[in-house]
Amino acid sequence: MRIKLSKWKVISFGLGPIGKSIAKLALERGSQIEIVGAVDSDPELVGEDLGRVLGLDTRTGIRVQRAGKGLYDEADIVLHATTSFLSTVKAQLLEFCDHGIDVVSTCEELAYPWFNHAEAARELDSAAKERNVSLLGAGVNPGFVLDVLAITLSGVCQSVSEIHGSRILDAAKRRLPFQMKVGLGMSVDSFEENVRTGKFGHIGLPESLALTCASMGVDVDKIDQKISPKLATSPVKTEHFGVIEEGMVIGLVQDGTAIARGRRLATYHIEMYAGAVDPYDEIEFVGVPNISLRIQDGTPGDIATAAIIVNSIPRVIEARAGLLTVKDLRPASSVFA
Amino acid sequence: MRIKLSKWKVISFGLGPIGKSIAKLALERGSQIEIVGAVDSDPELVGEDLGRVLGLDTRTGIRVQRAGKGLYDEADIVLHATTSFLSTVKAQLLEFCDHGIDVVSTCEELAYPWFNHAEAARELDSAAKERNVSLLGAGVNPGFVLDVLAITLSGVCQSVSEIHGSRILDAAKRRLPFQMKVGLGMSVDSFEENVRTGKFGHIGLPESLALTCASMGVDVDKIDQKISPKLATSPVKTEHFGVIEEGMVIGLVQDGTAIARGRRLATYHIEMYAGAVDPYDEIEFVGVPNISLRIQDGTPGDIATAAIIVNSIPRVIEARAGLLTVKDLRPASSVFA
Numbered sequence: 001m002r003i004k005l006s007k008w009k010v011i012s013f014g015l016g017p018i019g020k021s022i023a024k025l026a027l028e029r030g031s032q033i034e035i036v037g038a039v040d041s042d043p044e045l046v047g048e049d050l051g052r053v054l055g056l057d058t059r060t061g062i063r064v065q066r067a068g069k070g071l072y073d074e075a076d077i078v079l080h081a082t083t084s085f086l087s088t089v090k091a092q093l094l095e096f097c098d099h100g101i102d103v104v105s106t107c108e109e110l111a112y113p114w115f116n117h118a119e120a121a122r123e124l125d126s127a128a129k130e131r132n133v134s135l136l137g138a139g140v141n142p143g144f145v146l147d148v149l150a151i152t153l154s155g156v157c158q159s160v161s162e163i164h165g166s167r168i169l170d171a172a173k174r175r176l177p178f179q180m181k182v183g184l185g186m187s188v189d190s191f192e193e194n195v196r197t198g199k200f201g202h203i204g205l206p207e208s209l210a211l212t213c214a215s216m217g218v219d220v221d222k223i224d225q226k227i228s229p230k231l232a233t234s235p236v237k238t239e240h241f242g243v244i245e246e247g248m249v250i251g252l253v254q255d256g257t258a259i260a261r262g263r264r265l266a267t268y269h270i271e272m273y274a275g276a277v278d279p280y281d282e283i284e285f286v287g288v289p290n291i292s293l294r295i296q297d298g299t300p301g302d303i304a305t306a307a308i309i310v311n312s313i314p315r316v317i318e319a320r321a322g323l324l325t326v327k328d329l330r331p332a333s334s335v336f337a
Numbered sequence: 338m339r340i341k342l343s344k345w346k347v348i349s350f351g352l353g354p355i356g357k358s359i360a361k362l363a364l365e366r367g368s369q370i371e372i373v374g375a376v377d378s379d380p381e382l383v384g385e386d387l388g389r390v391l392g393l394d395t396r397t398g399i400r401v402q403r404a405g406k407g408l409y410d411e412a413d414i415v416l417h418a419t420t421s422f423l424s425t426v427k428a429q430l431l432e433f434c435d436h437g438i439d440v441v442s443t444c445e446e447l448a449y450p451w452f453n454h455a456e457a458a459r460e461l462d463s464a465a466k467e468r469n470v471s472l473l474g475a476g477v478n479p480g481f482v483l484d485v486l487a488i489t490l491s492g493v494c495q496s497v498s499e500i501h502g503s504r505i506l507d508a509a510k511r512r513l514p515f516q517m518k519v520g521l522g523m524s525v526d527s528f529e530e531n532v533r534t535g536k537f538g539h540i541g542l543p544e545s546l547a548l549t550c551a552s553m554g555v556d557v558d559k560i561d562q563k564i565s566p567k568l569a570t571s572p573v574k575t576e577h578f579g580v581i582e583e584g585m586v587i588g589l590v591q592d593g594t595a596i597a598r599g600r601r602l603a604t605y606h607i608e609m610y611a612g613a614v615d616p617y618d619e620i621e622f623v624g625v626p627n628i629s630l631r632i633q634d635g636t637p638g639d640i641a642t643a644a645i646i647v648n649s650i651p652r653v654i655e656a657r658a659g660l661l662t663v664k665d666l667r668p669a670s671s672v673f674a
Binding site for chain 1: 640648
């Protein structure tokens with residue numbers, strides 16, 4: 001936690017498709033935000049001007065570099081967008097803590113690491129508190145649709161028996177790495193093999209379930225998760241994978257169930273496939289009262305993730321030290337154009 | 338702000354229909370909440386056991402009393418539900434501040450008093466800060482549908498051009514005082530006369546508009562508001578007003594527009610009338626991306642208001658001192674049954 005004196009000074013860490021969107025939006029918010037550093041490990045990007053990397057006509061004067069000393073000295077916060085897995089990013093996050101700099105990260109497993117990665121969560125929480133750093137995992141999913149939005153809606157309930165959430169999206173409209181992790185163009189065998197690695201499919205469903213239940217005071221005992229392939233029933237034309245023939249994988253169906261107190265508390269259902277017919281996000285509370293909320297056409301993942309990361313900057317900077325989750329922060333709001 | 342050591346000790350202040358719902362819910366949450374006092378000015382209630390006033394079979398051991406000394410000594414927070422108007426409740430709120438006790442109130446004008454009642458807002462904020470008190474106006478509308486939910490949804494937007502909100506509800510399903518303030522059974526002349534008092538119709542629409550814009554960093558310059566009668570086009574049967582004949586008022590249509598930076602930033606539209614055909618709540622952001630959210634059948638006002646007040650207890654107790662609004666607090670979540 002630091003007090004804002006002028007613009008928020010940020011470091012763009014990770015310049016894949018999402019990292020680039022975040023950096024672009026940060027540049028657009030130039031009256032509030034100043035990018036003071038850009039980091040990526042790709043040798044093709046290192047040394048380039050950030051403007052060029054982002055495909056802009058103008059130079060920014062910021063050269064992409066590998067992480068290193070001196071980088072963090074004048075920054076308030078790192079906008080971190082590298083991978084989905086805590087095991088991969090933990091060392092980076094601990095390094096940010098060492099430098100006493102706040103972090104908001106797209107790492108899906110960081111959205112609520114207390115369930116599946118409790119030891120790493122404790123380690124990060126201690127390191128963050130020791131150095132007065134606020135550390136947040138955020139994004140659309142996990143982070144928003146099945147998390148903040150669900151938690152916020154729960155506020156109108158006198159009591160809740162069960163929570164149901166659904167997110168149906170058209171994977172054809174998403175970035176290439178996303179399409180790869182939901183299996184576009186794979187054979188069923190290859191899909192199943194990937195599922196067995198535990199690093200495939202939508203990452204973050206258990207995190208969303210555990211986070212939402214935790215916001216209502218319950219540590220879940222168990223989360224069941226199932227990932228199934230969605231198959232083309234007729235040829236599907238795609239940008240990156242050509243025509244996906246009938247019987248091949250066009251995406252996935254993923255179901256998660258949170259169990260505690262000897263019963264089912266929450267079920268989340270996700271379908272991510274090319275050509276999804278009726279995309280939407282929906283949250284339903286069974287309780288007093290029954291209530292449900294729907295975002296027709298769904299929350300557009302890649303645009304919205306960049307928005308959430310950038311909109312979270314002041315929330316993270318003002319927050320207490322420690323490993324935070326979105327339930328700990330007041331809503332990250334947007335700005336008028 | 339106080340630290341919770343055991344149960345939250347609350348005072349039920351105001352025992353009209355909403356105050357009673359709040360007290361009932363607080364009793365149902367007996368493992369977390371203890372009611373230590375109940376206040377109402379109605380001579381018929383004073384001296385009665387709270388359980389009897391709430392229509393319960395059991396006694397609570399709490400007798401309804403008029404406000405007075407000693408009442409606040411052991412309480413953490415006042416659950417305040419008396420009137421919609423800040424001019425009426427300000428003295429009560431200042432008295433709570435004097436006693437150093439936190440407050441969450443249903444008073445509509447308290448949801449964001451900084452626009453229409455800036456002087457009173459400053460006075461309350463100073464008094465609250467001086468005595469380390471957290472003071473919040475909350476509820477469904479204003480407070481939730483066109484406020485917290487809108488602010489939360491804005492988080493997925495990179496930028497916002499304009500906000501539109503609608504709330505259509507069936508006034509026949511609401512409590513009698515609500516039905517009176519939206520004009521059920523009135524003649525058009527009587528409705529128009531009531532509108533001219535400035536104390537009629539849905540209270541809180543300017544507050545919702547100003548609050549949502551403030552969350553996005555803009556103090557609005559001007560809010561235009563229009564209240565029109567909704568007339569019966571055929572006889573409408575109601576519980577409290579008998580049959581409302583054709584041409585008589587069955588409710589209202591209310592529109593508010595927030596203007597700043599020389600343009601329209603937000604429009605909120607409300608219809609509250611007996612027999613509303615397709616009730617819903619909707620928030621729409623025009624921006625990057627365009628996004629809209631809908632609660633089909635709408636948020637049930639009276640049940641949800643009690644829920645929000647009770648769910649806000651820990652948020653208010655943990656919050657910093659001062660006059661707060663819902664944008665300042667992390668989401669008030671529910672509990673599992």
